[in-house]
Every structure is written in C-alpha cells, then in structure tokens.
Amino acid sequence: MKSKYVFAAWVLLMAFGLSGIFSLLTNSSRYVQGNYFQSQEFNSQMDQFIAMLNVYELYGMPKAEMKKQITVTDEEIEEHRTRYGNLAEQISNIRMQYEDQIQVANDTGNKAVEAVLKKERDAKVADITENFKSDEYVRAKVVKEKEKKIDEFYKGLQSYQREFNNLEGAFKYYLKDNATGEVYTNLTISKGKTASDYLNKKEMYYLQDYENLQNIYMYEIFMPFNEVAEEILRNHKDREVTGQIGLSKHASEKNSVIMNYRDYQKGQTLFFGYLLTSIATLIASYFLGKRKLATVVGSFDQWKPLYRKIPLDVRAGILLTTLFFLLLSMSLINQQFVYYHENFFANVIDLIVSLIVAASLLAFAWIQLSFLSEYRNDWPKFEEEMKKTIVAKSYHAIVNAFFIKSIGFQLLILLGIVFAMGMLFVAVLVAGGGHVIVIAFAFGVVNLPLFILIMSKAGYLNKVLTHTEELAAGNLGANIPVKGKSAIARHAANINDLRTAVNVSNKEQAKSERLKTELITNVSHDLRTPLTSIITYTELLKTPDLDQEDQASYIEILDRKSKRLKVLIDDLFEATKMASGNIDLHKEKVDINQLLQQALAEHNEALSQSSLQLRVTQPDHSIYVYVDGQKLWRVFDNLIGNILKYALENTRVYISVKADQNQVVLLFKNITKYELGDDQGELFERFKRGDQSRHTEGSGLGLAIAKSIIDLHGGSLEIDVDGDLFKVTITLDQYA
Incomplete structure (x- = not known):
C-alpha cells in the first residue's frame, strides 16, 4: 500500500515538472526572449495607436474635404458601365426580371400593378441605355457611390473613437511636420519646458523615436477597410513628420495598456517561479522513482492479458489519445502560472483539478508504455501482433474484396450509388421545396431496380449456401441452377462439379472397398491352395514304409506347388513395387x-x-x-x-x-x-x-x-x- 502512495506522489511530481517543461517550450517567446515592450502584444497595441493617430490626427480631414478629393478614372467608368455585361445583355436581364411579374399582374387583371412594373422596367432600361451613351452620366453615379463609402468611413471612425481615446491616455506623443512646423501632441507642456522634459526614460516606461512616422500606416489592420477613404488618405501622405512616442508612467492604472503591462510583469514572475519549481519537482520525482516505481508498475501486470486482447493499433491509438489529453491538461496547469489571475482561490482549484487529471493521465500512459515495452526485445511477437491489427485486417479485407475483381467493383459501384443517393437525399432535405419530386423520381428509377437486383442476388446466394450446407452434410441432392456468368454463378458451377466429384469418389470408394475384399479373398485362396497341398504332401512323406513310387510322386507335387507359391509371391511382390513406383x-x-x-x-x-x-x-x-x-x-x-x-x-x-x-x-x-x-x-x-x-x-x-x-x-x-x-x-x- 505504501508503494502505491509513493507512485501517486511520483506521478503528481512528474506531471507538475513536465508541465513546466511544456510551458517553457510553448511560452518561451513570451517571457524568456525579452521584456514586455518586445512582446507581440505591446507591438500590436503600439501599431494600433499609430494607425489611429494617422487617421484621427496626422492625416485626418473633414468629410466635405474628403468628398472634394474624389476622382473618377476612365477605367472606373468602364467597369461601372459593363459590370453586368454589355448593353444587350443588361437590357435582356432587366426584361426577364420583370416578365413573370408583369404576366401575373396581367393574368389577374391588375392593370395598376402592371403599369407600375412596366414603368420601373422602362426606367431601368433607359438608365442602362444612358450609361452606354454618356461618360458624365456614369461619372456622376460613380461619385455618388464613393461619397456613400466616405459616409460609411466616418461613421466607422466614430465607433473607434473610444478605443483611440483609451490608447491616447496611455501613449504620449510629440510630433512635428518638418515642412510646415506644425506640431501634433497630447502633452500639456508647461511654460519654460520642452517636450523632452516629459518624453524621457524617467517619465516613460517605454520611449521610441520616429523619423518618418508617415510610413507607419496600418489603418486597414485595426479598422474596417474602406478603399475610397484609404486611397484619398494615401495620396496625401507626402509630409515628413518626426518626433517621439512613449508609454507614460503617469497613465491610469485602469488603462488597458497599463493593465496589460502589469499583468505581463506578474505573469513573468510567476512563469520563472513556476519553471524553477517544476525543475525541482522533476529532480525530486527522479530520485523518488528510483525506489519502488518498478514494483508498483509490476502490480498492474494482472491487467496485461486483458490489454493484449486489444489490437495493437487500437492500443497505440489509446496511448496517443492519452498523451494528447495529457498535453492538454499540462497546458491548463501552466495557464494558471503563465497568465495572471485575480481570483486566487479559483486559480488554486483549477490548478489542483488540472494537476490530478494530468497525474492520472501520466500514470495511465506510463502503464501503457511499460506494457508495450515487452515488444522491445521480441520483434517476432511484435510482427505477429501487427498482423492482427485493425489496419492490417482492413487492408486484407479490401484486398480480399477485390480478389475476385468483379465482386469488388460491383460492391464499390453499389456503395457509390447508395452514398450518392444518400447525399442527394440530404441535399433535398436542406433545400426543401419541390426538390422532393426529384428525389422521389431518383429513388424510383435508381434505387428500386437496385433493391430488386440486390434481393435477387441475395436469394440466389442463399440458395447456393443451402446446397453447400446439404453437400457438407452428405446429402448430394440435385445440381444448383447456374444463372449468368457472375462470381456466384461460377461458384454454383464449382459446387456442382464438387458434387459430381464427391459422387464419383463415393462410387470409387465403394468399388475400392469391394476390390479390397476380393483382394484379401483371392490372396488368401491363391496362397492357401498350394500351401495346403505342400503341408498335406509333406505329412504324407512322413508315412512309414512309403514306397518309392508314391514318394517320388509326392515330391514332384511338392516341387510343383512350391514353384507355384514362389510365382504367386514373386508376382505379388513385383506388382507392389510397380504400384509404388519404387523400381x-x-x-x-x-x-x-x-x-x-x-x-x-x-x-x-x-x-x-x-x-x-x-x-x-x-x-x-x-x-x-x-x-x-x-x-x-x-x-x-x-x-x-x-x-x-x-x-x-x-x-x-x-x-x-x-x-x-x-x-x-x-x-x-x-x-x-x-x-x-x-x-x-x-x-x-x-x-x-x-x-x-x-x-x-x-x-x-x-x-x-x-x-x-x-x-x-x-x-x-x-x-x-x-x-x-x-x-x-x-x-x-x-x-x-
């Protein structure tokens, strides 16, 4: 029991230590490689402020002034004119748009509506016709479109004004137009002082000089893009503006830029403390794991037989899934340190839960790795297990499906048709409306004959399987009808051939049994006959006082029967050698x-x-x-x-x-x-x-x-x- 507590402590320490290493790998760019003012977060806020400063202060102009700057090129006139095709195409499209509506009004006798529709149609046709006659007519329409865009631009500026005011409360700037001497600043400079008295390292957290500030213009990144306003503003960026921008130490602590700066400092302190602590816990877990870790892991061997029943690729998938969620839980742990949280107790609770989950996943992954390590020195077993994987079985299943290519391709076509019909059904459900008629027609024309064909094939296959079972049971029965040239038909023909072969085999076996019986009978008879004569006449030769004539006769018979027996035995031996081929x-x-x-x-x-x-x-x-x-x-x-x-x-x-x-x-x-x-x-x-x-x-x-x-x-x-x-x-x- 004590060793299990040691194991629990080890996985907790290991999980915490690994989470710190994981945090170092994922957050080093945020805290290790520089300070807050080198971070992407600060640079993004700085760039946003500069972009808005360009729009609101440096290059801003009244709406009326911007509208006066509108220009229209010949290309724009031509694009507007032919946007929807040539004159004939556009007129044809307009007439088609109104044709059905006018016809409905005419059919219902609604002359007023019909007249209104025709008037709208004729007005649009006249407007399009005028487009192709006069460039000035088109130019006026393009100007109106651009004025509308400018109105949208200034409406967008109003929605972003609050964000600019927030940034301006944190960033202080003093900029000067080198050509006109005009100054742009949000500093309140007292009498007798200069901008440098405010823009210095003592008064600013961060300070940067700009020589060509007009080149820093990224309005479209931070605000909705407006091509008309953007073009006008870019055409008027011909001034050289220099100066300084800094992050003020006197800005409100509630300002979002300052709050981000403070959070970064706290997060950086937490991060390095967390990193040092995680390294210490890794060292501690190393020495703790050397004691009884192997013994504790060995206590899980009772689960090995059950674990081995799982296919190897599924085991690998479970391990990868475990590692994925382990990394996810470690990211949840380091978030409690990397990002500063105001609610300390909620932070601690989240940390404890994440740590327990990570430790459990680490223990589960460690046990799986220990079980899988048995293949390290037993590659033949590993190769054998690979053959039993779902991937290998699926591969062989696909290969076997195409072992008889006709069956494989027929199956592929049938599945493709079923899949296509399913997708069509889903599309109809999504589209709705009159498409139901289309799907009903498709099901009737395609699926119904396909269903009948599949049922027919299934019935024929069942008949073949039934005959095969009867044949296996010893009931030969009648031949299976062979229909067509399909693989099932060829199989039926093979079953018929097998049935015929079994029938012939049975007859041959019966004949063989009969001949075997005759063989034994004949061998016994043919060998016993001369042997009986030899025994009989040998006994007669033992008779006392046997005369010479009878003795000579008996010896002659014994000689003849012995030779007869020798011929039988020699022929039998030679026939056996001939039949075996051993000659x-x-x-x-x-x-x-x-x-x-x-x-x-x-x-x-x-x-x-x-x-x-x-x-x-x-x-x-x-x-x-x-x-x-x-x-x-x-x-x-x-x-x-x-x-x-x-x-x-x-x-x-x-x-x-x-x-x-x-x-x-x-x-x-x-x-x-x-x-x-x-x-x-x-x-x-x-x-x-x-x-x-x-x-x-x-x-x-x-x-x-x-x-x-x-x-x-x-x-x-x-x-x-x-x-x-x-x-x-x-x-x-x-x-x-």
Missing part, C-alpha cells in the same frame, strides 16, 4: 520387333502344342524405343501367357507392331474362352482373372504388372472388350 529402370535403345520375337520364341513350344493360330504382323525395318528391355520383355511374356491361358481353342490370335508418327503401337487380340465382366477396368486389379471360377494357374497379377511397367515408361496400356474379343493396345514413344 529402377535401366533404359537403353531397344529394337521392339526383336524383343517381341524373343518373347514369342520363349513360348514357341506352348504355342505349337496349342490349337491357336498365331498371326504376327511386323514391319520389315527395325523400330527402336528407349526402354528397359527386361521389364518390357516381362510385359510381352505376361500378355502372351494370358493368351495361352484364356484364348478360346481353335481360334486365331493377332499380334501386330506398327509405327504411327512418333509413337509405336502394339496390338494383342484374341477370342476369350471365358465370359468377361462388364467393368474392363477391373481386369487391371490385382488377382483379377478373366475366369471367375479361378481354374487357371495364373496369379491374376499379369495385367496389373504389365500396365505398371508401361506407365513407368510414360506409355499407355488399354484394354478393349467387344463381346468375346479381347484386345490390348500398347503405345510407347518411338526413339528418334
């Missing part, structure tokens, strides 16, 4: 005709023993491809093996090779002995056989392995089934 290809330039012949030669005995009639079509020249010859030979081996297993007896088998532009196309065609399924793609699946009864010795992996090899070479392997006709098409890039 190295050793590519080289290969003659595909020769490679096919080697594969056929490998199966020559089996083909000869079968009832199949093989027809091979190859070009006479070599066709080269860049492949792994061993892997491509495996493809041919698998396809020829499939033909031997699944081709119908006593049918023809066609194999052809041809070059097509930059590609090599190989065809394998045969008639199948088993009925094939409807889904040709399933023939590539692992352990899928053409014979559903699974009577053949194949592993079911031949086509899957062949397709994987061709895919790794960047080619394609496609299957076509037309009834019992089975066709495999292989396409590879030809080696250049």
Whole structure:
C-alpha cells in the first residue's frame, strides 16, 4: 500500500515538472526572449495607436474635404458601365426580371400593378441605355457611390473613437511636420519646458523615436477597410513628420495598456517561479522513482492479458489519445502560472483539478508504455501482433474484396450509388421545396431496380449456401441452377462439379472397398491352395514304409506347388513395387520387333502344342524405343501367357507392331474362352482373372504388372472388350 502512495506522489511530481517543461517550450517567446515592450502584444497595441493617430490626427480631414478629393478614372467608368455585361445583355436581364411579374399582374387583371412594373422596367432600361451613351452620366453615379463609402468611413471612425481615446491616455506623443512646423501632441507642456522634459526614460516606461512616422500606416489592420477613404488618405501622405512616442508612467492604472503591462510583469514572475519549481519537482520525482516505481508498475501486470486482447493499433491509438489529453491538461496547469489571475482561490482549484487529471493521465500512459515495452526485445511477437491489427485486417479485407475483381467493383459501384443517393437525399432535405419530386423520381428509377437486383442476388446466394450446407452434410441432392456468368454463378458451377466429384469418389470408394475384399479373398485362396497341398504332401512323406513310387510322386507335387507359391509371391511382390513406383529402370535403345520375337520364341513350344493360330504382323525395318528391355520383355511374356491361358481353342490370335508418327503401337487380340465382366477396368486389379471360377494357374497379377511397367515408361496400356474379343493396345514413344 505504501508503494502505491509513493507512485501517486511520483506521478503528481512528474506531471507538475513536465508541465513546466511544456510551458517553457510553448511560452518561451513570451517571457524568456525579452521584456514586455518586445512582446507581440505591446507591438500590436503600439501599431494600433499609430494607425489611429494617422487617421484621427496626422492625416485626418473633414468629410466635405474628403468628398472634394474624389476622382473618377476612365477605367472606373468602364467597369461601372459593363459590370453586368454589355448593353444587350443588361437590357435582356432587366426584361426577364420583370416578365413573370408583369404576366401575373396581367393574368389577374391588375392593370395598376402592371403599369407600375412596366414603368420601373422602362426606367431601368433607359438608365442602362444612358450609361452606354454618356461618360458624365456614369461619372456622376460613380461619385455618388464613393461619397456613400466616405459616409460609411466616418461613421466607422466614430465607433473607434473610444478605443483611440483609451490608447491616447496611455501613449504620449510629440510630433512635428518638418515642412510646415506644425506640431501634433497630447502633452500639456508647461511654460519654460520642452517636450523632452516629459518624453524621457524617467517619465516613460517605454520611449521610441520616429523619423518618418508617415510610413507607419496600418489603418486597414485595426479598422474596417474602406478603399475610397484609404486611397484619398494615401495620396496625401507626402509630409515628413518626426518626433517621439512613449508609454507614460503617469497613465491610469485602469488603462488597458497599463493593465496589460502589469499583468505581463506578474505573469513573468510567476512563469520563472513556476519553471524553477517544476525543475525541482522533476529532480525530486527522479530520485523518488528510483525506489519502488518498478514494483508498483509490476502490480498492474494482472491487467496485461486483458490489454493484449486489444489490437495493437487500437492500443497505440489509446496511448496517443492519452498523451494528447495529457498535453492538454499540462497546458491548463501552466495557464494558471503563465497568465495572471485575480481570483486566487479559483486559480488554486483549477490548478489542483488540472494537476490530478494530468497525474492520472501520466500514470495511465506510463502503464501503457511499460506494457508495450515487452515488444522491445521480441520483434517476432511484435510482427505477429501487427498482423492482427485493425489496419492490417482492413487492408486484407479490401484486398480480399477485390480478389475476385468483379465482386469488388460491383460492391464499390453499389456503395457509390447508395452514398450518392444518400447525399442527394440530404441535399433535398436542406433545400426543401419541390426538390422532393426529384428525389422521389431518383429513388424510383435508381434505387428500386437496385433493391430488386440486390434481393435477387441475395436469394440466389442463399440458395447456393443451402446446397453447400446439404453437400457438407452428405446429402448430394440435385445440381444448383447456374444463372449468368457472375462470381456466384461460377461458384454454383464449382459446387456442382464438387458434387459430381464427391459422387464419383463415393462410387470409387465403394468399388475400392469391394476390390479390397476380393483382394484379401483371392490372396488368401491363391496362397492357401498350394500351401495346403505342400503341408498335406509333406505329412504324407512322413508315412512309414512309403514306397518309392508314391514318394517320388509326392515330391514332384511338392516341387510343383512350391514353384507355384514362389510365382504367386514373386508376382505379388513385383506388382507392389510397380504400384509404388519404387523400381529402377535401366533404359537403353531397344529394337521392339526383336524383343517381341524373343518373347514369342520363349513360348514357341506352348504355342505349337496349342490349337491357336498365331498371326504376327511386323514391319520389315527395325523400330527402336528407349526402354528397359527386361521389364518390357516381362510385359510381352505376361500378355502372351494370358493368351495361352484364356484364348478360346481353335481360334486365331493377332499380334501386330506398327509405327504411327512418333509413337509405336502394339496390338494383342484374341477370342476369350471365358465370359468377361462388364467393368474392363477391373481386369487391371490385382488377382483379377478373366475366369471367375479361378481354374487357371495364373496369379491374376499379369495385367496389373504389365500396365505398371508401361506407365513407368510414360506409355499407355488399354484394354478393349467387344463381346468375346479381347484386345490390348500398347503405345510407347518411338526413339528418334
């Protein structure tokens, strides 16, 4: 608790000390750089007195005399004549001004009014016509205008006479016209004395010599400007007047100039006392703050989590606002010292209130700065916080609004129209009258179609969002109608594509689950069958007194089933490697005709023993491809093996090779002995056989392995089934 009192005392001392420094920065020109007679305030009063002295004393003249000095130039005559246009334009304007009034009087049968209006119109037309005929006629009118201005000038002089008398009570002057010897003074000079007996440093607070006083003429600054009187007075300022003007020590203390002088002296004394006191309090606050200030500020850490939730730019704005009001409160403090106040108690109360407010704002600002100082050594955190600011979010919101430019510009146009209509509505409210019809028409023509358009777009957007929610819930439903080419329409089309993709994905997933089940079943069956035979015949071999013939038969069966199991495992392993792509290809330039012949030669005995009639079509020249010859030979081996297993007896088998532009196309065609399924793609699946009864010795992996090899070479392997006709098409890039 004691430390909090220390903190309160510290902020009070600091606020008072800083207010003094603030006062030094803002008021040094008033009190530090000179005395009262060098201040702008005194110079302004002196200049005002000199200007009025010129008007009322030195260069004053009677109203009648000034009117005699009026001159009219040819330029002024021409300006007055053509002020509202040429003769035709002015006559036309006059007639237009009276046309409606005369017509109304005529319609209502008021002949007297009509006659008066026509008489006024004709008089003005005649007057304007005379303007363009006679310069003297215009000259007389210009003189009357200038005389009216002079009357206004002298009326203004009367209103400022009191101010001049007040200044004359403080300033004493003795001025002499060097040419005529005429003296102008407000001194009462006793017999035997001269002006210097009165105008000296003993009798005057301030004294200044003037050699060319007539050059000091600033009437227009302190009194309403009158161009006619100003011009006449300037034309008659050709005298040399010299003398002295001083601020009298014998002037009344109630005179405004003397009162300002006294207030300045008191204010200057207060200012320097205030400045010295503020420096002392700053020193005291420094030593006091070294004790427990950090501990007290640390006690506010409980507010840090809440403070951190505020965006960084908002925190900066709060800090700047706090500092602004802190400076404002400090200016209120120094005003109690800089400007002298008669009411001491009111001054003290204002000082205490301002000091408490300044201390509170200083404490609040100090706590904010201490919280923000944590970013000083953690710039990554600062950068992260900057991304969360309202300014950054607003920037990204604008950028995102124009991410699809059509939406951004449409939104901008709509907001612009709404803003324009709002401004038009406000303008109509201000103008009133018949403009309501205009705004009603504008709202009907612009806002109503705009409102219908927005509602239509909103309805379509709601429909798209509803379908999206149904899709997310798993209800595919029907496609969304695609209307137009807007961004919402494109989004609807994308949702439809997504729905189709999800539907296809669901079917593929169902198919995958079915094939996975078949895979497990087939692998279990194909591996268990030879394995069961191996176990069975191994047990039989253990039979005592087994004769040599049975033993040899069992061993032959074990050998065949073991090799069968090895083929299954090897094919399964190779198919897995092919599917994963985890296999190295050793590519080289290969003659595909020769490679096919080697594969056929490998199966020559089996083909000869079968009832199949093989027809091979190859070009006479070599066709080269860049492949792994061993892997491509495996493809041919698998396809020829499939033909031997699944081709119908006593049918023809066609194999052809041809070059097509930059590609090599190989065809394998045969008639199948088993009925094939409807889904040709399933023939590539692992352990899928053409014979559903699974009577053949194949592993079911031949086509899957062949397709994987061709895919790794960047080619394609496609299957076509037309009834019992089975066709495999292989396409590879030809080696250049």
